[in-house]
Amino acid sequence: MSRIGRKPITVPSGVEVKVNDGLVTVKGPKGTLEQRIRPVITVAIEGSEILVTRPNDEKESRSLHGLSRSLIANMVAGVTDGFKKELDVLGVGYRVQMQGETIVMNLGYSHQVIMTPPAGIKIEAPTPNKIVISGASKQAVGQFAAEVREKRPPEPYKGKGIRYAGEYVRSKEGKAGKGGKK
DSSP, X not given: OOHHHHSOEEOOTTOEEXXXXXXXXXXXXXXXXXXXXXXXXXXXXXXXXXXXEOSSOOHHHHHHHHHHHHHHHHHHHHHHTOEEEEEEEESTTOEEEEETTEEEEEOSSSSOEEEOOOTTEEEEEEETTEEEEEEXXXXXXXXXXXXXXXXXXXXXXXXXXXXXXXXXXXXXXXXSOSSOOO
């Protein structure tokens, strides 16, 4: 039996959960999230807890059991507290700034990189070298953070680029021979 799948999900006050024909809807102070759960998995609401069960021990239902429970738990956590990713921008002349809802990044290219967040995602630039992405959906926050990081990933020689806060980038040495052949 899946250890993660067996754990009940406690629903805090102020959060409303509905299960309708495989569609789980969670509504809370930070917004509303929906997730379709595969028909093999059963989701039941008992009091202030959500229970996720599977019918048998087949490989498919075992693999979906913990996944479904984690997805629903992330939805409940997202509508109550929300999720946040922080990115650091490192490099000479690299900086970010907000223009309304869009973020404008100078990343060493000949042009500025301008990105608009999708619906439900809030983006901030508290300092010229820090980006904070927040929202209710863990997947949407992580996906947008990955798209921002993709614009200039950290390079291993000088360490320049966009990296997650706390991410370790292993640095490499440059070329071994400086003098060339004689």
